[in-house]
Amino acid sequence: MQIERILQSQGFGSRKQCRALIRAGLVSIEGRIIDNPFEDVAPAGLQFTVDGEAWTYREKAYLMLHKPAGYECSRQPQVHRPVFALLPRQLADRDVQCVGRLDQDTTGLLLLSDDGQFIHVWSSGKKRIPKVYEVTIKHPVDDALVAQLLAGVELHDEPAPIAAAACVQTGERSLRLTVTEGKYHQVKRMVAAAGNRVEGLHRSRIGGLSLPDDLAPGEWRWLNETELALLAELEAR
DSSP: OBHHHHHHHTTSOOHHHHHHHHHTTOEEETTEEOOOTTOBOOOTTOEEEETTEEEEOOSSOEEEEEEOTTEESSSSOSSSEEGGGGSOHHHHHTTOEESSOOOTTEEEEEEEESOHHHHHHHHOSTTOOOEEEEEEESSOOOHHHHHHHHHOBOOTTOSSOBOOSEEEEEETTEEEEEEOSOOTTHHHHHHHHTTOOEEEEEEEEETTEEOOTTOOTTOEEEOOHHHHHHHHHHHTO
């Protein structure tokens, strides 16, 4: 693949912009400056540098982000900054999208990708992929609240009661709640329907993928091969 096309696919600009970077001597591979934008290079596993920034070629982007509060999962945010502002420009420019959404005041694990099929599968509720939330509520937890969430609550515009896949008390005013449907504002609406109110919401797990302890709020990283295999295994069920 021509090196200018590789740069373009990785989000370094239009073909014209990438060509200019190369002709300016700002692109190198293994210390060798590449000055011919049409030079053919094998993309698989390619590591290169653009204006001093090291980069590894990836045909598709699969990321996890520890979403902080105060960011919207939208390209056209209404009030707050978009989560894409937390990513390198190259990723935003290659049209990476959120896989599902978290409210601006919800924190935790968020997946992002530019793979349309991956986004569709993991955003859809058809696979009933479990998502685990750490929930802080206004009033103390009791056995009746947990039982009600497990038995199912009625939500407006839903034809049948919605039940949590799992629900355990983790503190005087906190729960760990697992849902599989992916309904709009589902956790908040379920807790409200059970007579309480969510005051803090954090997603800790999607499928078999947990938010790493060492990924601070606002930080992101690529999904590794083990994590992608774990997601693929669940997707295939």
